[in-house]
Amino acid sequence: MTGSKKAKDYGNVPFNSYGHPDGTGFRPNFRALWHLQVLNVIDNIEDFTGGVWEDVARRAEMDSPTRIVIIDTPVDYRHPSLKGAIDEGAMYDFSRNLDGVFVVPEPEPRSADSASREALKIAASNSSLSIAVSVAEEIEFLIDSTKGIPRSTQPINIIKKFGAHGTAVAGLIGGRPTDVNFLKLDPFKGETLKGENKPSKTQELSLKLPYAGINPFCRIIPVSISASPTPKMLLRAVQYTRLLAPDIVVVADSWDRPRGWKTKAKYGIWRKLDRRFRSLCREATVFCAAGNEALDKVVYPANLCVTPGGPWAVGACDEGGADLSYSPDITKLHPILGKAIKTLSSEVPRFDRDMTRIDPWHIIDKDLGRPNPYGEYPPRDIVTTDCPGRSGYNPSPYEYDPVTRDRNGPHYELASLFTRFAGTSASAAIAAGLASLFPGSELDAARRARLAADDAYYEDHSDDIVDAEVPADPISKKLLNCQLAAMVLAGRTPS
Numbered sequence: 001m002t003g004s005k006k007a008k009d010y011g012n013v014p015f016n017s018y019g020h021p022d023g024t025g026f027r028p029n030f031r032a033l034w035h036l037q038v039l040n041v042i043d044n045i046e047d048f049t050g051g052v053w054e055d056v057a058r059r060a061e062m063d064s065p066t067r068i069v070i071i072d073t074p075v076d077y078r079h080p081s082l083k084g085a086i087d088e089g090a091m092y093d094f095s096r097n098l099d100g101v102f103v104v105p106e107p108e109p110r111s112a113d114s115a116s117r118e119a120l121k122i123a124a125s126n127s128s129l130s131i132a133v134s135v136a137e138e139i140e141f142l143i144d145s146t147k148g149i150p151r152s153t154q155p156i157n158i159i160k161k162f163g164a165h166g167t168a169v170a171g172l173i174g175g176r177p178t179d180v181n182f183l184k185l186d187p188f189k190g191e192t193l194k195g196e197n198k199p200s201k202t203q204e205l206s207l208k209l210p211y212a213g214i215n216p217f218c219r220i221i222p223v224s225i226s227a228s229p230t231p232k233m234l235l236r237a238v239q240y241t242r243l244l245a246p247d248i249v250v251v252a253d254s255w256d257r258p259r260g261w262k263t264k265a266k267y268g269i270w271r272k273l274d275r276r277f278r279s280l281c282r283e284a285t286v287f288c289a290a291g292n293e294a295l296d297k298v299v300y301p302a303n304l305c306v307t308p309g310g311p312w313a314v315g316a317c318d319e320g321g322a323d324l325s326y327s328p329d330i331t332k333l334h335p336i337l338g339k340a341i342k343t344l345s346s347e348v349p350r351f352d353r354d355m356t357r358i359d360p361w362h363i364i365d366k367d368l369g370r371p372n373p374y375g376e377y378p379p380r381d382i383v384t385t386d387c388p389g390r391s392g393y394n395p396s397p398y399e400y401d402p403v404t405r406d407r408n409g410p411h412y413e414l415a416s417l418f419t420r421f422a423g424t425s426a427s428a429a430i431a432a433g434l435a436s437l438f439p440g441s442e443l444d445a446a447r448r449a450r451l452a453a454d455d456a457y458y459e460d461h462s463d464d465i466v467d468a469e470v471p472a473d474p475i476s477k478k479l480l481n482c483q484l485a486a487m488v489l490a491g492r493t494p495s
Contacts, residue, residue: 003240004329004336009075010348017069017112017476024310027452029379030379030380031045032211032290032383032418033045033210033211033212033383034320034380035344035382036051036212036214038319038344039214039343039344039430039434040052041053041214041434041437042408043427044191044382045187048210048212050110050179051390052437053216055436056181056215056217057217059439060218061216063440064387065217065218065219065411066215066217066219066223066247066248066436066440066443067087067152067218067219067244067246067247067248068173068174068218068219068220068246068247068248068249068250068252068432068436069196069222069223069241069244069246069248069249069250069284070166070169070170070220070221070222070223070249071223071225071234071237071238071241071249071250071251072163072169072170072222072224072251072252072253073095073162073164073165073167073168073224073225073226073227074093074095074103074162074163074166074222074224075091075165075166075167075170075222075224075389076160076162076163076167076388076392076403077091077103077104077161077222078247078384078388078403079167079171079177079386079387079388079403080169080178080180080209080388080403080417081170081175081176081177081181081209081211081385081415081417082170082172082174082175082176082220082245083176083178084176084452085170085174085175085176085213085216085218085219085220086113086156086170086220086221086222087110087113087116087220087221088103088104088107088108089104089107089111089115089117089118089120090113090114090115090116090117090172090221091103091104091221091222091223092135092224092226092240092242092344093222093224093225094221094224094225094233094236094237095224095225095229096226096239098232098233099134099138099236100134100135100138100238101138101238102117102139103222103224105142105143105348112219117139119396120139120243121136121139121245123243123244123245123349124139124243124374125135125354125406127243129239129242129243131236131239131243131245132208132240133135133181134194134280135268137215145404147309148251156368159290160297161388162387162391163167163227163392164386164387164391164392164393164419164435165224165227165253165388165425166224167384167385167386167392168252168384168386168419168421168425168426168429169209169384169428169429170213170220170222170254170385170463171213171384171385172213172218172382172384172385172421172429172430172433173213173214173215173218173220173250173428173429173430173432173433174213174214174217174218174220174433175211175212175213175216175336175384175385175413175437176211176212176213176216177208177209177210177211177212177216178209179206179207179208179209180206180207180414181204181205181206181207181410181411182204182205182206182207182211182410182411182414183203183204183205183410183411183412184203184204185206185394186303189443190260193249195270198468204410207414209414209417211383211385211418213384213433214429214432214433214434214435214437215433215436215438218239218433218436221246223237223241223244224237225237226383229255231269231270231273232269234273235269235272235273235276238273238276238277238280239276241278241280241284242280242283243281245284246282246284246446247284247285247436248285248287248435248436248439248443249280249284249286249287249288249311250286250288250428250429250432251286251287251288251301251302251311251428252288252289252425252428252429253290253301253425254289254290254291254300254301255295255300255301256300257270257300258270260331261274266389266447274304275334277301277304278304278309278310279309279458281309281310281311282309282451283305283444283447284447285312285435285444286311286312287311287312287314287424287431287432287435288301288302288304288305288312288313288428289302289313289315289423289424289426289428290302290312290313290314290315290327290328290330290340290424290428291328291350291424292423292424294306294324294325294328295326295327295328295329295457296315296328296329297328297342298328299328302314305340308449308451308454308455308458309454310454311339312340312341312431313330313339313340313341314339314340314341314342314343314424314427314428314431315327315328315330315340315342315424315427316342316343316344316345316422316424316426316427316491317342317343317344317345317427318344318347319344319378320379321342321440322344322476324345324348325344325346325347325348325470326348326402326423326424327342327345327423327424327427330342338437338449341431342427342451343434344382344426344430345382345424345426345427345430346378346380346381346382346421346422346423346426347377347378347419348422348423348424351357355404355412374429380437381420381422382420382422382426382430383418383420384418384419384420384421384429385418385428386416386417386418386419387416388402388411388415388417389401389403389405390416392416392419393415393419393421393441394413394415394416394418394419394420396412396416398411398412398413399412400412457480
């Protein structure tokens, strides 16, 4: 996504000054990783130099990389840009079985993934969490403890279905540059008997995919749930996450908690989930998407940010720090307990009684031109990883799975590997990536300090606190623009 103009040239230029841009349709060309430069993660977008990555890479090599759990739809760990970023030894899937199953039954021997599986086995044997028993049994089922070799004769439920949302969140946090095999095609002139457009191979090339997330040196552990999870599924996922003891947890979606969950007997499982999730928030730094549903409220579980030791609620802003049209007003949260931040995301069209936001870059008619944008509309999108092939947000035109045997391909096309991404889901992922750039000791110290402050305040004001949005004096002074968001998350005071 490069063009003759630099990405920064499109920052605050009036719409009528663009003329007819060179990008697709009416959208100007922009670099796919422009957000890394805006967030001060790197200084030079051409070669990834400068910024903080050098220090982060050194820490990851000398100590251990930051461990980030994503509770989301199943991540397509086979994506070439996620190679090395996903902890294949610990990732677990509850979306099809409440007992859960390891997505990769047998990690590669003598690898970081294999060491992770062994560490998890030890943690499960020493844990008092109820889920530790079933995890330990699953590990013993997969590995013959008497011989120490994979029990390859046992039937294994290998996960083959993946979620575009979880894959997008993972890539935005920790995608890594890589190489892929590409087939230069001579398109088939016609249709097969099944009506499929199948190309014919002409030449195989090795191409570089220079995509990178906020922290390409972290380790991501997907804990998978379905797109419409049950409370039991969520409870199991939360408990497994606690067993992993990660540094950071990301919940980039809302959980549909029913009305009356506090009092009705049939919703006891939701009350139990609420308690366990709050426990998780006291053990790790947790980021939750604030939601895209209503401007006057924060969705669950992000709304627990107003409770002692709750998670961070993450809203969305543009590169200047202004709220995007769908982001909830997080300045109305409790002025002391409200843990909220806004960081970078993409705008999305909106048309309702309160606001009209039409994407002026979306091609409507080449002759009639762009629609009236009704105000400023950012021309650049957040770009992240997508499920390869035909199952993601940006499906391939070809009927094939490019990573069935080898994540490096061969690929007929590369467009389906990536997608546009927006909402507070994107901003929550970016917030987690920013926080992971800080040393684990600093992040942990900041979490403990905030937890102590929350508990102290709650002890003195427990009668005044409710489990809901609390209108109060705005806390916008605490909410810095996206370039400084990481400093807030790590408890630092910017100069």
